[in-house]
Every structure is written in C-alpha cells, then in structure tokens.
Amino acid sequence: MTRDTGYIRGFNEADSYEHTAGDGSYTIRENGNGDDTFVFTDLNAGDVTFSHNSGGDLVMNTGAETVTVTDQFSSSSRDIEEIIFADGTALDKAAIREKALIDQKDTGYTPMSIDLKSMTRKDLEKLKVNVEKALARVVKTEMKEALVAAEKAAKAHGFSLSELTGGGVASDKPKRRAAKKAKKLGAPKYANPDDKAKTWTGKGRQPDWFEAAMAAGKTPEDMAI
Numbered sequence: 001m002t003r004d005t006g007y008i009r010g011f012n013e014a015d016s017y018e019h020t021a022g023d024g025s026y027t028i029r030e031n032g033n034g035d036d037t038f039v040f041t042d043l044n045a046g047d048v049t050f051s052h053n054s055g056g057d058l059v060m061n062t063g064a065e066t067v068t069v070t071d072q073f074s075s076s077s078r079d080i081e082e083i084i085f086a087d088g089t090a091l092d093k094a095a096i097r098e099k100a101l102i103d104q105k106d107t108g109y110t111p112m113s114i115d116l117k118s119m120t121r122k123d124l125e126k127l128k129v130n131v132e133k134a135l136a137r138v139v140k141t142e143m144k145e146a147l148v149a150a151e152k153a154a155k156a157h158g159f160s161l162s163e164l165t166g167g168g169v170a171s172d173k174p175k176r177r178a179a180k181k182a183k184k185l186g187a188p189k190y191a192n193p194d195d196k197a198k199t200w201t202g203k204g205r206q207p208d209w210f211e212a213a214m215a216a217g218k219t220p221e222d223m224a225i
Contacts, residue, residue: 010036017080019043025066030078038069039084045091050100058100073097076120093119094126098134190223199225 006026008017014034020041030036040048049061056074060067060083071078083091091099116124147161154161188199192209200207206214213223 027068029070035081037082038080042086044085044087045089050103094123098130191225
C-alpha cells in the first residue's frame with residue numbers, strides 16, 4: 001500500500017492496516033480483491049463509532065480521529081473484509097455493516113441504504129441472520145412496551161390487566177348448570193299375562209315376556225291394559 005498525507009491507497013492484494021491512537025485522521029481507498037484487514041491496536045469496539053456518508057463510505061470515529069474507508073458499502077472490490085479491535089473482537093463485512101446501522105441509529109443519523117447486489121451469498125446470509133436477530137429484539141422490546149402500556153391503562157380504570165384478560169378475581173355468582181331434563185316415559189299399554197307388574201308402552205324393543213306370549217298364541221289385544 002502507499003500512503004500520502006491523510007490518504008492511503010491499497011494494492012491488488014490482501015492489505016493489512018493498523019491504527020493506534022494518535023495516528024491522525026486519514027482515508028483508505030482499497031484497490032483490489034484480496035482479504036483486507038484493519039486493526040485497532042489500542043481501541044475496542046465500544047471506543048469507535050461506525051457510520052456512513054452519502055457515497056457509501058465507512059467512517060470510523062474514535063472521538064479524536066476519523067478513519068474513512070471509501071466505497072466500503074458500495075463496492076465489493078474496494079471494501080475491507082475484517083476489522084479487529086484490541087481485545088480481539090473481529091467483525092466481518094456483515095458485522096461491520098450491522099455496527100454501522102446500530103451506531104447510526106443510536107447517534108440519530110439516517111440509516112444507510114444497503115446495496116444487496118454488491119454483496120456475496122455469504123454476506124447476504126449473515127445479514128439475514130443479523131436482521132432476524134435484530135427483528136426479534138425489536139419485537140420483544142415492543143411487546144414489553146405494549147404490556148406496560150396495557151397495565152397502565154387497566155390501572156387507570158381500576159382494574160388489573162389479569163382481571164381484564166380472564167385471569168383475575170372469579171365471579172362470586174355460582175355458575176348455573178343446565179338442568180337435565182327427565183326422560184318422560186310413555187303410559188303402559190300392555191301387561192304380562194303372568195305378571196301384571198311387568199308392562200310395556202308399545203314403543204321400542206318388545207320385552208321378552210311379550211315375545212313369548214305372542215309365540216304362545218296371545219294377541220296384543222289379549223295383553224292390552
């Protein structure tokens with residue numbers, strides 16, 4: 001790589017850059033397809049804020065100095081593949097993009113656009129995982145906020161949220177059970193010739209004594225009550 005005042009140009013190879021506090025502010029312009037690395041020798045991820053400008057450049061701000069990587073987010077051949085911090089934390093391209101998005105949100109910058117066409121399949125898959133994780137965090141946070149708001153609204157009306165959602169105080173009114181209707185029996189029409197206590201309404205299955213009497217030559221009229 002070559003370095004002019006405030007400007008570093010990478011070669012068509014795997015370049016390695018190091019930054020130590022006090023090195024000053026400068027701009028890096030990558031010019032190759034190698035796996036390039038940038039190392040903060042004495043700063044950790046929490047000490048550096050990532051952002052972007054309208055040209056798709058990565059801007060790394062240490063608070064006292066600024067390092068800019070041109071076309072980091074707009075060209076797959078001019079980006080740095082990995083950034084390593086003093087504590088050993090390493091960020092690949094997808095993680096670099098995610099940190100820039102998060103840092104810009106926290107500092108109030110407009111979120112950058114993502115050039116999906118310039119990303120590799122591996123980068124896209126990593127971005128998808130990171131987006132799903134971020135979405136899950138947002139949903140969880142919004143659910144908590146909604147729960148707090150619902151509890152506050154219920155309290156303002158003199159209720160607890162559990163009472164309104166069916167988990168509160170049970171009603172002191174006993175539940176009425178539907179009374180079972182007694183089965184109404186029909187009036188007996190026939191009686192057993194040998195035992196008048198045994199009767200039959202004439203509906204449903206014929207009792208054994210009725211069938212036996214019929215087989216013996218009796219008629220229904222003979223057994224009618």
